Amino acid sequence: MNDRDDIAPHSSDDDALDLAIQALPRSQNPARDLWPALQAQLPPRRARRAPWSWAAAAVVAALVLSIWIRPDLGPSSVTAPPLAQLDSPTAEHSLLNVYETQKASQMATLNFSNPSVSRQLAIWDGAVQQVRGALSYYPEEPRLLRQLDRLYRQQLSYLETLAMVDPQVAAYY
Amino acid sequence: MKAILNKNALLLCLLLPFAASAQEPIDESRSVSANERISIEVMRGTVRIRPSDDNVFRVRGTIDEDAEGYTLESENGFTSFEIDYPRSSRGRNWSDGDDGSQLEIEIPQGSELEFEGVSVDVDVMGITGGSEISTVNGDIIASELGNFVHLAAVNGEIDSRNNSGRIDISTVNGEVTDNGSTGRIEYSTINGEIRANSSATEVSISTVNGEADFRLSGTQVLELSTVNGDIDVRLADSLSPRIDGSTVSGDLRLALEPAISASFDISANSGGDIENDFSDERPSRDRYGPRKHLNFSTGTGAGSVNITTISGDIELVPL
Numbered sequence: 467m468n469d470r471d472d473i474a475p476h477s478s479d480d481d482a483l484d485l486a487i488q489a490l491p492r493s494q495n496p497a498r499d500l501w502p503a504l505q506a507q508l509p510p511r512r513a514r515r516a517p518w519s520w521a522a523a524a525v526v527a528a529l530v531l532s533i534w535i536r537p538d539l540g541p542s543s544v545t546a547p548p549l550a551q552l553d554s555p556t557a558e559h560s561l562l563n564v565y566e567t568q569k570a571s572q573m574a575t576l577n578f579s580n581p582s583v584s585r586q587l588a589i590w591d592g593a594v595q596q597v598r599g600a601l602s603y604y605p606e607e608p609r610l611l612r613q614l615d616r617l618y619r620q621q622l623s624y625l626e627t628l629a630m631v632d633p634q635v636a637a638y639y
Numbered sequence: 640m641k642a643i644l645n646k647n648a649l650l651l652c653l654l655l656p657f658a659a660s661a662q663e664p665i666d667e668s669r670s671v672s673a674n675e676r677i678s679i680e681v682m683r684g685t686v687r688i689r690p691s692d693d694n695v696f697r698v699r700g701t702i703d704e705d706a707e708g709y710t711l712e713s714e715n716g717f718t719s720f721e722i723d724y725p726r727s728s729r730g731r732n733w734s735d736g737d738d739g740s741q742l743e744i745e746i747p748q749g750s751e752l753e754f755e756g757v758s759v760d761v762d763v764m765g766i767t768g769g770s771e772i773s774t775v776n777g778d779i780i781a782s783e784l785g786n787f788v789h790l791a792a793v794n795g796e797i798d799s800r801n802n803s804g805r806i807d808i809s810t811v812n813g814e815v816t817d818n819g820s821t822g823r824i825e826y827s828t829i830n831g832e833i834r835a836n837s838s839a840t841e842v843s844i845s846t847v848n849g850e851a852d853f854r855l856s857g858t859q860v861l862e863l864s865t866v867n868g869d870i871d872v873r874l875a876d877s878l879s880p881r882i883d884g885s886t887v888s889g890d891l892r893l894a895l896e897p898a899i900s901a902s903f904d905i906s907a908n909s910g911g912d913i914e915n916d917f918s919d920e921r922p923s924r925d926r927y928g929p930r931k932h933l934n935f936s937t938g939t940g941a942g943s944v945n946i947t948t949i950s951g952d953i954e955l956v957p958l
Contacts, residue, residue, distance in 0.1 A: 586829065589848065593866045593887040596949045600908035603928040609947045610908060613885050616864060620847065624829065635757065635775050638793050639811055 557606045558598065558614065565618035572625040576636075583628065583639055590621045662701035662741070669696045669713040674749045674768055680721040683758040683777075684739025690765040691745035696720070700742040720744070751786075760795075769804075778813075806839070826851070844870060846889075865889040865951075875958060879942035886911075886951040893944070897957040900938025904945045905955070907931045911948035916956040 576583075597614045604610060628636050671677070673694050679686070684703055691697060696718050702709055703722055710721045722740055739759065746752060751768040754761055759777040763770060767785035775793045782800040790797050790806075792813045799808055801819035808815055809827040817826070817835040824839040826846075833844065833851040843862040844851055851870040855861070858877050863870055863884035873894040874880060879901060884891055895901075895917070905922070907913050913922040913933045920935040946953050 586847075589867065593949075596887050596909065600930075600949050604908065604930065607908075609885070609906065613887070613947065613949070616885065617866070617887070620845070620866075635793070638775050 557611055558601050561611060561614055561618070565615075565622070568622060569618070569625065572622060572629060575629050576625070580637060580639060583636075586624065586639075587621065590617055593617050662704050662738075663706075664700070665702050665709065665742070666699045667697070667711055669711065669718060670694060671696045671713055671718050671747060671750075672716050673747050674716075674751065675713075675747055676717050676751045676753075677746050678717075678719045678721075678753040679744065679755070680719075681740050681742065681754075681756045681759050681761075682722060682724065683756070684741055684760075686740070686742045686744060686754070686756070686759055686761045688744045688746065688752070688754070688761065688763040688766070690748035694747050695745065696747075697745040698742055699744075701740065702742075703740045706740070718746075844872075846870070863891060863946075865891070869951075873958060877942075879938075880944075881942055882944045882946070884946040886946075886948045886953075888950045890952045890954070891946060891948065892954040892956070893946075894956045894958050895944075898938070899942065900940060901942035901944050902936040902940040903933065903955070904943070905933040905953055906946075907948045907950075907953060910950040912952045914952065914954045916954070 594614065594617050597610055597617065601607065601610050601614070628639060631639075671694055675694075675696065677696060679688075682703070696713060698711070698720060703724075705724065706722045707725050708723045710719070710723055712719050746766065747768075748765060749768040750766055751770075752763070752766050753771045754763065755773050756777055757775045759774055760779075761772060761774060761777060762780040763772060763784065764780075764782040765784070769786040769788070770781065770784045771787075771789040772779050772781060773789075773791040774795045776795055777792070778796045778798070779790050779792055780798045780800070781788070781790050781802060784802045784804075786804045788799075788802050788804055788806040790799060790808045791810070793811045794813050795810070796814045797808055797810060797816070799806070799815070799817040799820060802817075803821045805822060806820055806824040807827075808817060808824070810831040811829045813828075813831045815826060815828060815831055815833040815835070817824070817833075817837055820835070820837040820839050822839055823841040824837060825843040826833050826835065827843075828845075828849040829847045831846075831849045833846065833849060833853070835852075836854045837858070838856045840858060841860040842853075842855060842858050844853065845862075845864045846868040847866045849868045851865070851868060851872075853870070853872040853874075855872060855874045856876050858874055859880055861872070861874065861880055861882045861884075863872070863882070863886075865886045867887065867889050869890045869892075870884075870886070871892045874882075875896065878896055878899055880895075880899070882893070882901075884893075903917075905913050905915075907922070907930065909929050911931070913931055915921065915933055915935075918935055918937065920933060922931040922933040924931050944955075
């Protein structure tokens with residue numbers, strides 16, 4: 467005798483019920499958007515680790531450590547960030563902290579001004595804002611953090627190139 | 640008679656400055672090794688580099704009228720050739736003035752070549768020991784190069800033809816055209832457009848604002864990254880590729896083999912649309928956020944297609 471033998475045979479009503487259950491949608495959307503009302507009742511938000519926070523923390527830690535251990539792998543001349551920065555409130559802020567500092571120091575070394583360079587940097591800034599906007603919904607989402615990381619690496623690589631070329635040549639950028 | 644002499648003297652005085660600034664001819668050669676490391680620096684003009692039949696570095700043509708000469712040094716497997724300018728040329732605008740140097744250079748096929756210039760058009764072909772070619776405003780035509788191939792320009796256009804090996808093509812504003820490349824290739828532009836027809840097994844495409852139009856064949860690994868530029872890729876003869884892509888607000892269109900075997904993980908995080916003409920699956924939307932997901936597999940799911948966008952649209956279509 468196996469387990470199936472212990473189960474009573476289904477009546478026709480049971481079969482109909484099973485069919486009806488199978489026909490039901492797996493999820494049900496509310497008739498109206500309930501989120502605004504729920505949001506209004508929520509207490510002020512505290513920093514909370516999302517389920518994927520370990521993955522996100524691992525991504526950031528890997529990025530920061532790779533730059534710290536092998537500066538040649540990261541944006542050039544990236545200085546080793548203090549490890550204390552890993553304790554920043556969110557992975558996003560950790561990245562911003564590292565890269566904005568680096569960006570500011572590279573900007574300070576440029577001894578020329580070029581409107582097209584400013585426009586180009588503004589485009590990256592706009593893209594960073596878009597990614598941060600998405601991160602505000604999905605904090606510590608690894609893909610978004612990688613995208614943020616890539617945008618800053620592109621900027622720093624661009625700034626590094628500008629810093630290395632003759633100012634006369636940089637005018638062509 | 641005296642009047643005639645005076646007229647001739649006056650004419651000579653008028654012509655002398657032009658004669659002094661005319662382009663000087665050059666015809667030099669040196670015996671070099673078959674795998675010589677050769678560096679060439681020409682600030683402006685036109686340079687054509689071809690493989691020689693023998694182990695000789697040879698340069699012919701005329702040098703820039705504003706140059707004060709040239710330096711050619713060759714010893715211990717290293718050869719360098721450079722057009723020299725007066726110190727007063729520092730900081731000059733190299734786009735100004737006449738045509739610059741007009742040079743035909745031959746080097747051994749197995750040489751490792753490094754070429755640098757500003758407003759110089761360079762056409763290099765058939766060097767298999769590795770090539771690093773960079774200009775600022777000049778155009779680059781590079782054909783049948785092998786080994787490590789690095790082509791870089793700021794505003795100049797790059798035309799790459801039948802190159803192989805590890806290839807790296809980058810511009811800031813210049814357009815890139817690549818046909819017939821094989822091996823591993825990386826394209827990178829800020830604003831320049833890219834058009835490529837490649838059979839490279841590994842391809843990386845990165846652009847900020849530039850548009851990219853790709854016809855790939857047999858590519859196994861494909862990385863795509865754009866900020867605002869649109870990327871359109873047709874990938875043929877690749878049944879289980881590994882594709883990773885990200886865009887901020889640029890659109891990304893992927894045409895793949897109908898028989899592809901891959902797991903698809905597509906997400907649009909803030910306003911981007913996902914259009915799937917590849918299967919019946921439709922993207923689902925987060926209940927309490929703006930993100931849309933599309934996950935599905937085809938065949939055994941051997942390959943992978945991972946794309947993320949913020950506000951750009953993603954389109955998946957069969958070839």
